[in-house]
Amino acid sequence: MKILILGSGGREYSMGLSISNEKEHELFFMPGNGATSDLGTNINIENYNELCSWAITKKIDLTIVGPEAPLVDGIVDIFKAKDLVIFGPSKAAAKLEGSKVYMKNMLKKFNIPTAAFLETSKAEEAYSFIDNMNTPIVVKADGLCAGKGVIIATSKDEAKEAVKDMLSGSSFGDAGKAVIVEEFLDGYELSVFAICDGENYKVLPAAQDHKRLLDGDKGPNTGGMGAYAPTPLVDEELYKKIEDRVIKPTLEGMKKEGAAFEGVLFIGVMVVKGEPIILEYNVRFGDPECEILLPLIKSKVSDLFYKAATKDLANLNIVMKNDYAVGIVMASENYPYSSSQAAEIIVDEIIDEDLKNNSHICYAGVKKEDGKLFASGGRVLVCVGFGENINEARNRAYALCGQVHFLGKKLRTDIAYQALK
Numbered sequence: 001m002k003i004l005i006l007g008s009g010g011r012e013y014s015m016g017l018s019i020s021n022e023k024e025h026e027l028f029f030m031p032g033n034g035a036t037s038d039l040g041t042n043i044n045i046e047n048y049n050e051l052c053s054w055a056i057t058k059k060i061d062l063t064i065v066g067p068e069a070p071l072v073d074g075i076v077d078i079f080k081a082k083d084l085v086i087f088g089p090s091k092a093a094a095k096l097e098g099s100k101v102y103m104k105n106m107l108k109k110f111n112i113p114t115a116a117f118l119e120t121s122k123a124e125e126a127y128s129f130i131d132n133m134n135t136p137i138v139v140k141a142d143g144l145c146a147g148k149g150v151i152i153a154t155s156k157d158e159a160k161e162a163v164k165d166m167l168s169g170s171s172f173g174d175a176g177k178a179v180i181v182e183e184f185l186d187g188y189e190l191s192v193f194a195i196c197d198g199e200n201y202k203v204l205p206a207a208q209d210h211k212r213l214l215d216g217d218k219g220p221n222t223g224g225m226g227a228y229a230p231t232p233l234v235d236e237e238l239y240k241k242i243e244d245r246v247i248k249p250t251l252e253g254m255k256k257e258g259a260a261f262e263g264v265l266f267i268g269v270m271v272v273k274g275e276p277i278i279l280e281y282n283v284r285f286g287d288p289e290c291e292i293l294l295p296l297i298k299s300k301v302s303d304l305f306y307k308a309a310t311k312d313l314a315n316l317n318i319v320m321k322n323d324y325a326v327g328i329v330m331a332s333e334n335y336p337y338s339s340s341q342a343a344e345i346i347v348d349e350i351i352d353e354d355l356k357n358n359s360h361i362c363y364a365g366v367k368k369e370d371g372k373l374f375a376s377g378g379r380v381l382v383c384v385g386f387g388e389n390i391n392e393a394r395n396r397a398y399a400l401c402g403q404v405h406f407l408g409k410k411l412r413t414d415i416a417y418q419a420l421k
C-alpha cells in the first residue's frame with residue numbers, strides 16, 4: 001500500500017517504523033521530521049484540501065492521522081468525501097477531545113463514571129461551585145490547549161484565579177471561554193486505547209504514561225516523559241469494567257449521536273479504589289504510549305489501521321507479543337518551558353547484540369542537516385526497550401539512553417516505577 005502518515009512526532013515515527021518493518025509499503029509523512037525521511041518521503045502540504053488532492057493523484061491507499069488538531073479540524077470528512085481511506089474520527093466525533101464540555105456532557109449522558117463537575121462560562125457560577133468543594137480542585141479549559149489546559153488548584157482562591165484567567169481569555173484565548181470545574185480524583189492513572197471502526201473495537205494492553213517532568217511525578221505537566229505496557233496494575237476484571245462501563249456505552253452513544261466513533265479512542269482512566277473513573281477522552285494515540293504499544297503488536301499494524309478505516313475490524317484477529325515495552329523520553333534542555341538551541345545527536349554504535357535486538361529509538365523533535373541529526377527542541381526522541389518482564393525492558397531502554405548524546409538532554413530516571421514497587 002501507499003500510506004500517508006500525518007504528524008511529526010515520535011508517535012508518527014513509530015507508526016512509520018512498524019509499517020516499514022512489514023517491508024511491503026511505500027510511506028509518506030506530512031510533515032514528518034528529520035528522521036522519518038529515512039523511512040519514507042516527507043512532504044509539505046499543509047492545506048487539507050490540497051493534501052487531499054495530492055493523495056488522490058498519488059493514489060494513496062491509506063492515510064493515518066497522528067495528532068488531534070487535523071481531526072478536530074475535520075480532515076477525515078474532507079478525505080472521506082473524496083472516497084479516500086483514512087484512519088481517524090470525523091470532525092463530529094473528534095469533539096470528544098476538541099471540547100471538554102462536550103466530552104463531560106457525553107460521559108454524563110451515557111452514564112459513564114467521571115469526576116463530578118460543573119460546566120460554565122460564568123465566573124460567578126464557578127465561584128459558588130468552588131465554595132462548596134473540597135480541595136484540591138481541578139479547573140480545565142474547554143478547548144485544545146496542547147496539554148496545558150488543566151490546573152490542579154490546592155486552594156479555593158487558586159481555583160477561582162484559574163477560572164478567572166481562563167474565562168477572560170488571558171490564559172488560553174478562546175479555548176478557555178468555557179471551563180470545567182471538577183472534583184480531584186485520587187488514584188492511579190492508566191492510558192487505555194481502543195481501536196474502533198464505528199461498530200467494533202480492539203483494546204490494546206493498558207499503558208502508564210508519566211506526565212510530569214521530574215522523577216517522583218514532580219515538576220510541570222508535559223506531553224509525557226515515558227511510558228510502559230502492559231501494566232500489571234490492570235487485571236481482567238478491570239479490563240472488563242472498562243469495556244462494559246466505558247467503551248461499549250461510548251461507541252453505542254456516539255452512534256446514537258450520529259457521530260459513530262472511528263479511530264483511536266484514548267481513554268484517560270483514574271483507578272480509584274479499584275473502579276475506573278474517566279478523566280478524559282482523546283481521539284488519537286498517546287505519545288509516547290504509541291511508541292511502546294505498536295511494537296508489542298505481532299500482527300501487521302497496517303492491517304489494524306486499514307481494517308479500522310474500512311469498518312472491517314470484526315475480521316481482524318489482533319495478536320500481541322508476550323513482551324513488555326518501556327519507553328524513555330529524552331527531551332531538550334528547556335522543555336517544556338521554551339525552545340532550546342539545536343544540538344547534534346550522537347548515537348554510539350551499539351555493539352551489544354542483546355541490546356541491539358531488543359531496543360530501538362523513535363525520533364521526534366529532530367531535524368537533519370548535511371546528513372547529521374540535530375535535536376530541534378521539545379521531546380527529541382524515545383528510547384524503547386523490550387523484554388520478558390518490565391525490569392528487563394526498562395534496563396534495556398535505559399542502556400540505550402546511555403548510548404545517545406546531545407547537549408542539554410533531559411530524561412526521567414524512574415519510568416515504570418509504579419509497576420516495580
Ligand code: AMP
Nearest residue numbers: 115138150182183184185211268279280
Ligand atoms: P487531562 O488533560 O484532562 O487528562 O488532564 C491532565 C492531567 O491532569 C491528567 O493526566 C491527570 O493527571 C490530571 N487530572 C485531570 N483531571 C483530574 C482529576 N479530576 N483529578 C485528578 N487529576 C486530574
Ligand code: GLY
Nearest residue numbers: 223224286287288
Ligand atoms: N501521553 C499523553 C498524550 O499523548 O496525551
